[in-house]
Amino acid sequence: MPRVVRSSLRKELFANPIDGLVSVLLISGVGAAGYGLIHWALTQAQWVVIQANSTLFAVGRYPIEQQWRLWLLVALVAAATGLSWGALRGLPQRDRPITAVWPRNDRIAAIVLVALCGWAPAALGLAWPIQARWWALTALLLVLRWLAGRYASRLRKVATLGLPLLWPLLYLVGMVLIGGGLGLVTVGANEWGGLLLTLIEASFAILLSAPLGVVLALGRRSSLPLLRWGSIAYIEFIRGAPLITLLFLGQNILGFLLPGGLAPDRIWRAAWILTFFSAAYLAEAVRAGLAAVPRGQLEAARSLGLNLPQALSRVVLPQALRIALPATVGQFISLLQDTTLLSLIGLLDLLGTARSVMANPLYLGKSAEVYLTLAVLFWCCCAALGLGSRALERRLNPPTLGP
């Protein structure tokens, strides 16, 4: 161990006897738990429950002969991820200058990705051609990441305008690929399941609740009484009710409220409820952001002749949303986790699928393996969201005077 590391470790962990004692206890506790977990995972756990059902966990009962559409979609998402990642790298990071195409954190992320795609498909016992597909997808992502990072500084304008458009567009394309239409065979929503359904529900709610939340936040601060009280009533009602009751309500009430054919399918009902739920919380995050923008900003914009929509969209909201970004992403992360409640209303999302698998007598007593897998999957999705948002945040902060 290099001396610097050793001395800083010493300062952080063993500065005085009490610190030292706490450190020893913590380290041995964490160590024992970690050892136990790894020991169990490697020797006692029977992962065949995951191996045998990996397709079910991934996409539910999506028809096999149509699954090429999902592969295509994953490829598109991998490409878009690579592009966005690289382009984000090229944006001026305002607290430190751009150094290399592959800074340290990115190298680590790339290595983790490669290791994951080498290990996970093999561990799941996937057939060779399928394993090769995952390698190709990872390669696609990394190559585009490299290309975009290399030319990002030249394509900055395209990146800042294109990226916010790319993802919603990809979402529309993705929905066509998943659901069919435009010449593709229809695959009904009741055939979606597993991680696929979880991600569809979460991304639908994220994409739609963001604008809705901004509108509600503006409404809450509006000087028009009707708009203001309407927004307040909505936000407070939603925030006062547990999501699960809203989900049950939605399943029952939407059917009554809307005439026969108009009532959306159960899956879309749930997606809309998630959207409405998340929008109320987002509105509060955005409201905090709006409150943090000094009054003088709006006054300066108005005194320059900007009308209210211009002043809001060009001056106030860019600042407010930047401030609200961490809380917003936090809300998205909990939204992703809240999708597990869908299993309670009988949808076969990731958790619902898992429960149906565990109900199979063949896999009796294998719930620890299943739950651990779910936890890791969710953790990966949430970590990706969190990392992306922190990278974005650092690039959006305007530079200030100082070191």
Add this chain to the structure above:
Amino acid sequence: MTAEPKVAKSPAMIEARGVEKWYPNGFHALRGVDLTVQRGEVVVIMGPSGSGKSTFIRTFNALEDFQKGSITVDGIALNDDLRQIDAIRREVGMVFQQFNLFPHLSVLDNLTLAPVLVRKRSKGDVLNQAMALLERVGIAEQAHKFPGQLSGGQQQRVAIARSLCMEPRILLFDEPTSSLDPEMVREVLEVMQGLAADGMTMVVVTHEVGFARQVADRVVLMADGQVVEEAMPEQFFDHPQHERSRQFLSQIL
């Protein structure tokens, strides 16, 4: 507010007649204020804290509303008509005590935002003008920095340039040097002096006596929501007529 017919260009740039304002909490902030500002004139408004100076000049570009009296800016009557308000705001620039630069935009973008959005001018055209203005206020080399990277004095000069970029006919200043360190006050006052020399119509709320003496055509003293005294600077500072003025001057001189 009385509905005033839109008159053709009157000679005065600003005409305020009997302006009264109550804040929503019932506070009577302006109690019948009259003021006329001619084209090219520089009027300095002074007065103790809370006397309504900010409230008054903020009525000129409708940042504050008022309940009684009338205000005409460059021949356009200020009433509730939103289009009139937008028209007036295009012609009236305002410089604030806290600068209020847009921190998420570069200095150059701060200047070009409004001309491009509001006046619908081409970006390239505005860029040239913006650079010329930054040159004029002495910070052309900071054009690509962000407001947070500038000193207070530099920020206030950018704010002045930002207002000028809209080519206003009047500039309002609300204590433009009050939140600046002493060594930066001069650089801002020099810019303002230059503007006055070029014939810009200005209404300036300030306690800078030196500036008022040198640059102002008239000094107005407000107290308790009213105009107490209005005079030429020498007259006002050397021979104040009213007890309230003498009291105020004894505190700031």
